[in-house]
Amino acid sequence: MSVTxxxxxxxxxxxxxxxxxxxxxxxDEWHITDKVHCIVSDNARNMVAxxxxxxxxxxxxxxxxxxLSILHGLKIADASNLLAKCRHIVGHFKHSAAxxxxxxxxxxxxxxxxxxxxxxxxxxxxxxxxxxxxMMTRLLEVKDAIKQYxxxxxxxxxxxxxxxxxxxxxxxxxDVLGVLADATQFVGGEDYVSCxxxxxxxxxxxKKLQVHDDDPGYISRLKTAFLSDFSTRIAGMGALPVLQMxxxxxxxxxxxxxxxxxxxxxxxDVVSTRLxxxxxxxxxxxxxxxxxxxxxxxxESEPVAKKPKLTLLLNDSESDADDEEADVPHTWTVELAxxxxxxxxxxxxxxxxxxxxxxxxxxxxxxxxxxxxxVPATSVPCERLFSSxxxxxxxxxxALLPENVTSLVxxxxxxxxxx
Numbered sequence: 041m042s043v044t045x046x047x048x049x050x051x052x053x054x055x056x057x058x059x060x061x062x063x064x065x066x067x068d069e070w071h072i073t074d075k076v077h078c079i080v081s082d083n084a085r086n087m088v089a090x091x092x093x094x095x096x097x098x099x100x101x102x103x104x105x106x107x108l109s110i111l112h113g114l115k116i117a118d119a120s121n122l123l124a125k126c127r128h129i130v131g132h133f134k135h136s137a138a139x140x141x142x143x144x145x146x147x148x149x150x151x152x153x154x155x156x157x158x159x160x161x162x163x164x165x166x167x168x169x170x171x172x173x174x175m176m177t178r179l180l181e182v183k184d185a186i187k188q189y190x191x192x193x194x195x196x197x198x199x200x201x202x203x204x205x206x207x208x209x210x211x212x213x214x215d216v217l218g219v220l221a222d223a224t225q226f227v228g229g230e231d232y233v234s235c236x237x238x239x240x241x242x243x244x245x246x247k248k249l250q251v252h253d254d255d256p257g258y259i260s261r262l263k264t265a266f267l268s269d270f271s272t273r274i275a276g277m278g279a280l281p282v283l284q285m286x287x288x289x290x291x292x293x294x295x296x297x298x299x300x301x302x303x304x305x306x307x308x309d310v311v312s313t314r315l316x317x318x319x320x321x322x323x324x325x326x327x328x329x330x331x332x333x334x335x336x337x338x339x340e341s342e343p344v345a346k347k348p349k350l351t352l353l354l355n356d357s358e359s360d361a362d363d364e365e366a367d368v369p370h371t372w373t374v375e376l377a378x379x380x381x382x383x384x385x386x387x388x389x390x391x392x393x394x395x396x397x398x399x400x401x402x403x404x405x406x407x408x409x410x411x412x413x414x415v416p417a418t419s420v421p422c423e424r425l426f427s428s429x430x431x432x433x434x435x436x437x438x439a440l441l442p443e444n445v446t447s448l449v450x451x452x453x454x455x456x457x458x459x
Contacts, residue, residue, distance in 0.1 A: 042230055042421035044453035045070055047429060049442030059090035078282060078415040083108065097282055102238050103224045103418040105273045107169050110220055113266035114172070117258040119213065122206055123164070126175055128199045129186070130161045142193060147185035158182070169224055173217035176210050183207060212259050219248055220266070227417045233391055234417035236290035238283050242274055243298035282415060285311050289409040291385035291394050312376060318408045319372045372404040379405055428452060 046066060052058050067073045078097040081087040082104050091098040114123070133140045140160070147158045161178050164171040179186070179202075190201060202210075223241055227234050249263040274280070284307045287293045296304040379402060385394055391413065399406040432448050433440060440448075 041457075042416075043457065044425060044450050047425070047446045047449040049445070054086055056086050056089035056093060059086060060093035063090065063094050063096075077411045080416055080419050082419055099235070099282055099415060099417070100273075101417075101419040102274075103169060103228050103420060106220060106224050106227075106270060109266050109270035109273065110172070110217065112269045113262040116265035117262040119209075119258065119262075122209055122213075123172065125200050125202055125206060126179055126210070127163065129197070129202065130163045130175060130179070132197055132199065133161050134163055139196060142196070143182065143185055143189050146188040146192060147182055150184040150188050158185075170217075170221040173214065173221045176214050176217070180207070180210060180214060209256075209258065212256065213262070216249065216259060216262055219245070228420040230416070230421060233286075233290065233413045235283060235415045236286035236293060236391070236413060238274070238417050239287050240293055240298040242271065245270070281310050281314075282412065285314060285412050286415065289405075289412050290391045291379075291382075292387050292389065292391055293384070294380065295384050308376075308380070312373075315372055315376060315405065315408050318411070319404050375402045375405045378402075425449070425453075 048062060048066070050058070050062065063079065064073075067076055076096050078099050079091045079094070080099045080101060081091060083100050088098065088100065114120075133143055144158050147156075159178055159181060161182070162171065162174050164175040186202070190197060223245060227237060227241060246267060249267055251260045251263050255263070274283075284299075287296060287298065288307055288311050296307060299307065385391065395402070395406045395409050395413075402409075429445070429449055432452070433445055
């Protein structure tokens with residue numbers, strides 16, 4: 041879940057030094073300097089350089105990286121001519137209501153009363169994720185109607201028409217881009233842990249986008265170029281240790297099967313080192329707090345506390361094991377070793393719920409896991425904030441003061457949370 045804390049008006053240039061100063065100033069005003077664990081931003085150079093000047097970790101937006109890799113793949117696949125044809129024909133209908141009406145009539149005739157809905161064509165925009173995929177998908181939906189339109193109104197459209205070979209290429213492109221669109225949507229969710237899914241997602245895409253013998257050359261080039269570029273971007277992220285630790289601390293993926301075997305021990309070494317630093321700092325401030333008392337009220341804590349006891353009553357072997365462990369000093373090293381030995385959680389389960397229910401067994405590790413798993417994989421909430429701000433600041437309200445814009449943007453988000 042995301043919450044809007046502010047929307048700042050910046051008069052000076054967006055240099056790395058100025059942006060870094062704004063980050064630190066904003067954290068001081070909200071008294072969250074010690075609560076910020078990582079900053080997620082787009083891949084703009086000034087943003088990357090700015091966060092490098094702050095004491096915080098940085099994670100480039102994974103969804104933005106996917107889209108940049110898609111553009112690179114389409115370029116290598118030499119899809120520019122096909123995309124130019126698609127954009128021209130979509131613009132022909134988008135810019136004329138009469139042409140759109142005629143296309144609707146053609147769609148009704150070729151469907152022969154099958155009640156298939158007519159969706160408006162969508163133009164792709166360089167800054168809008170998955171818009172190329174959506175443009176091709178909408179065109180394929182009205183493929184027969186467009187062909188009928190060219191037959192019924194041959195003089196209306198004078199541009200290059202989509203040939204049969206173009207339609208075949210488009211269908212094959214959509215099959216690949218559909219997988220990447222689903223991946224973008226998946227990592228952009230706000231209601232679940234997303235940073236721990238990045239590396240498993242990369243492993244999934246490598247399997248899903250394997251080049252097959254029956255793939256045409258342009259599809260082979262698209263798949264190869266995308267995977268190569270996206271893997272390079274992930275490997276080059278300065279926050280790659282954050283992604284690796286997130287996978288290790290997600291009980292669904294802690295076996296690290298998405299990574300090569302020779303890298304797994306190194307990941308656990310990073311987790312052990314960061315956990316030790318975390319525990320040393322936490323012990324200086326006091327013992328780790330119980331997550332049940334921090335995150336839920338008394339009415340919720342009672343059934344959660346009873347569940348582990350009921351499990352112990354049903355399983356005598358676990359009771360014996362607990363008696364044996366009673367003599368072992370409870371330290372973070374013991375917790376980490378016990379956590380690694382246990383079975384992985386099914387992928388359909390919620391890792392946050394698991395940590396909440398097991399925080400009494402992993403008091404150090406559960407507190408540390410919260411600081412890692414809370415990091416989102418994308419800057420999607422900020423991108424949505426840009427869109428919603430456009431409805432507030434428009435041509436008829438261009439004289440709004442910056443402080444009023446900030447208030448309206450925040451109130452719009454806070455009222456949605458309250459509802």
